[in-house]
Amino acid sequence: MLSEEPSVTLMKTMKKIEKKNSKDKRFLANEMHRQADNLNKKGDYETALILYHRASNLYPHDACHIIAARKIKTSIKNEYLKSDSNIIKYNIDNNSIKSRNLRRKKSNKLFETIQFLNINKLEYLKKIYEDKNYNECLKFGNNILLNIMNIDDIDKNKYKFIIHRYLTLSYMSIGRHDFAINQVSKLFKLSSILLNNNLQLQVIILLGKIHLTFGHLDATIRAFNKLSINIKNELTKAWLFHEIGNCYYEMGLYKKSLNMAKQCCECSADNETIKWYYHGKLLAAQSLIKLGRCSEALETLKQSTHLILSIDDNIDLHNYHLNLINILEKKINQNYIVYNNLKGITIDDA
Structure with a gap:
């Protein structure tokens, strides 16, 4: 008679534990461990392994849960190897073929369980990272590394x-x-x-x-x-050149940041997405302003104004772009007025 599916056994076991109605994590972890021991003795390694891991996750301070999980993984590995060696010894008759298939099916299920556990743990690791529980993520991540250390997967x-x-x-x-x-x-x-x-x-x-x-x-x-x-992908190169250009800009090396901005635009010019082409233009304009080449900066910004709404719904970016144009226009007009006034001054006036 075949035993119940691991999922059924697990559900029944968890219901028993839930009936304890305790909020003490240590107590519940020990109860899971005890139930896992019983299942292990009955040969239900799959469910036992899941329970050991749940106990370890619930109360990681007690190392006995991790140790038990490692031991059962070793048992799983030995079971798999044993089934292979027995297959060689069996005579090729109906009974031996059935035994071999049954053993292989059981061993494969056990290894699928290990893989299932690892995938579930990785999903949980992702969740706690995205929830910004960084210290918990570090603790849990290192815990998983210990658990998979001895697995030949x-x-x-x-x-x-x-x-x-x-x-x-x-x-x-x-x-x-x-x-x-x-x-x-x-x-x-x-x-x-x-x-x-x-x-x-x-x-x-x-x-x-x-x-x-x-x-x-x-x-x-x-x-x-x-x-x-x-890197061969032109879009990735565009992003990289933009990031390098940003670094040069922050360091005050504006000629180098301008050069990187131009390379960014070259790499993204023929691409379907114009995001990095625009950002390259913006970085070029910012660099030109720092170099005192305001007219060129203004021209660059005006040429790329129509691109903003196509790449981003960011209102702040849109406003920044337009404000920069207004500031440059005022600055250039002021300089033009000052220049004209100076032209009108003669030597005698001075």
């Missing part, structure tokens, strides 16, 4: 990449530049192991953002310049 490094990314973002959010950079180094290693160029590009972009967040403009420029060499 083909997706293990993909899971680790996602986890380390959230750890990086969390450290960045709480102002720990040193820890964020340390996490990025781990992301670089994982992207190399996974042989995924897109992931490597994501890591370099993330590195640049970290440096930018903490005001390390030189480091940001180095990271983005390195990245731009390997």
Whole structure:
């Protein structure tokens, strides 16, 4: 007689625990652990594994829940290996084929359970990060890393990449530049192991953002310049040149920021989206103003005015653009009046 499906057993077990009607997390975690032990003895590893993990998540201060989860994962692995070795020993008859299929089906279910647990944990990790519970995200993320350490899963490094990314973002959010950079180094290693160029590009972009967040403009420029060499997508290049240009602008290197703005426009000119073409024009105008070339800046702004509403509903950006034009027009008119007045002054008048 086959045992119940893990989901059915889990629901029944959780109802038993809920009947305890306790708000004590430690008590509930221990109750889950006890129920998991009973299921483990009966050979229902799948449900037991889920309960051990739930106990660990509910009360992570008690390490016994994590240890139990690791032990059962080892049992799952041994069960899988045992089924393979037994298949070789069996004679090819109807009974042995049925036994083999049953064992393989059970082993596959167990590994699917591990994968299901990892995916659920990653979804929860994403949720607590998006809720800005950064310290909780760090604690939970490191907890998952411990849990998957001994799993031989083909997706293990993909899971680790996602986890380390959230750890990086969390450290960045709480102002720990040193820890964020340390996490990025781990992301670089994982992207190399996974042989995924897109992931490597994501890591370099993330590195640049970290440096930018903490005001390390030189480091940001180095990271983005390195990245731009390997980028083939013109739109991505446009974004990169704009970010590099912004860094130069903040550093007061306006000729360099103007050059980057022009490169940004060149890369995005033939693209369907005009967002970065506009932002390139705006950066160019800002740089020209700083260089004292107000007439050129005004012309650049007027040429790109019609693009604003096409790319963004941001009223503040629209107002900023129009105000900048008004200020430049007034400044140029004042200079023109002063120039004409000076022309009317003769040597005798002086």
